[in-house]
Amino acid sequence: xxxxxxxxxxxxxxxxxxxxxxxxxxxxxxxxxxxxxxxxxxxxxxxxxxxxxxxxxxxxxxxxxxxxxxxxxxxxxxxxxxxxxxxxxxxxxxxxxxxxxxxxxxxxxxxxxxxxxxxxxxxxxxxxxxxxxxxxxxxxxxxxxxxxxxxxxxxxxxxxxxxxxxxxxxxxxxxxxxxxxxxxxxxxxxxxxxxxxxxxxxxxxxxxxxxxxxxxxxxxxxxxxxxxxxxxxxxxxxxxxxxxxxxxxxxxxxxxxxxxxxxxxxxxxxxxxxxxxxxxx
Numbered sequence: 318x319x320x321x322x323x324x325x326x327x328x329x330x331x332x333x334x335x336x337x338x339x340x341x342x343x344x345x346x347x348x349x350x351x352x353x354x355x356x357x358x359x360x361x362x363x364x365x366x367x368x369x370x371x372x373x374x375x376x377x378x379x380x381x382x383x384x385x386x387x388x389x390x391x392x393x394x395x396x397x398x399x400x401x402x403x404x405x406x407x408x409x410x411x412x413x414x415x416x417x418x419x420x421x422x423x424x425x426x427x428x429x430x431x432x433x434x435x436x437x438x439x440x441x442x443x444x445x446x447x448x449x450x451x452x453x454x455x456x457x458x459x460x461x462x463x464x465x466x467x468x469x470x471x472x473x474x475x476x477x478x479x480x481x482x483x484x485x486x487x488x489x490x491x492x493x494x495x496x497x498x499x500x501x502x503x504x505x506x507x508x509x510x511x512x513x514x515x516x517x518x519x520x521x522x523x524x525x526x527x528x529x530x531x532x533x534x535x536x537x538x539x540x541x542x543x544x545x546x547x548x549x550x551x552x553x554x555x556x557x558x559x560x561x562x563x564x565x566x567x568x569x570x571x572x573x574x575x576x577x578x579x580x581x582x583x584x585x586x587x588x589x590x591x592x593x594x595x596x597x598x
Contacts (some may be wrong), residue, residue, distance in 0.1 A: 332561045349433075419557065470512065472508055529553065
């Protein structure tokens with residue numbers, strides 16, 4: 318099945334190169350998190366992202382991607398926008414908003430990809446719970462990315478975390494393989510029964526990205542051919558990390574500590590090598 322889907326398996330040296338790209342994404346998202354505030358435009362955030370990525374020798378993964386070519390370095394999805402919203406000077410963040418920021422970078426031909434959802438100023442407790450649940454489901458999926466398991470072990474772990482909270486799971490978008498291209502097979506669903514799909518082998522790298530809503534999970538695409546919104550106008554959250562399958566456990570390439578702290582809290586060992594680069598500079 319892996320051969321049929323042309324799943325890219327990386328060497329340890331190639332995964333190490335992906336770690337460099339992942340750390341640049343982490344650095345960029347940390348700066349964007351700090352910059353989010355009422356009165357800031359999504360175009361302001363995009364400018365910070367592009368400057369940060371290029372200053373460290375990276376290339377924004379998103380800019381010029383696909384058709385029509387994506388025109389920015391981040392996706393900046395506010396409130397009922399699920400994913401892929403294009404930054405603009407007309408979109409001014411307001412107190413009480415939430416914003417999903419998706420960011421990708423290429424370094425030496427290898428991609429990193431991650432996303433965060435951030436509150437703008439003081440937000441409603443319901444919005445904070447939505448964000449926390451989405452992030453928690455991401456880490457549940459990352460913890461399930463274990464050597465010898467199956468792809469849908471990740472999907473099932475994400476869904477198990479979300480369902481008790483009653484949120485909608487956006488089922489027609491999901492995660493993906495990542496490496497020398499930003500999007501590669503396999504597609505990673507955010508729901509499903511465990512024990513199905515390709516086997517998780519050493520050198521496989523995946524971007525896991527739950528998307529959840531406070532209402533219906535149904536979505537539509539706006540006339541810009543990119544922005545995905547909830548059909549009922551409900552709030553949406555989106556989080557993402559890139560992870561490598563290793564014999565020691567999952568190595569979260571876009572988390573500064575490789576996932577050590579969050580995985581330990583879930584009783585899971587992190588696969589980060591002792592000599593791997595860490596931190597965000």
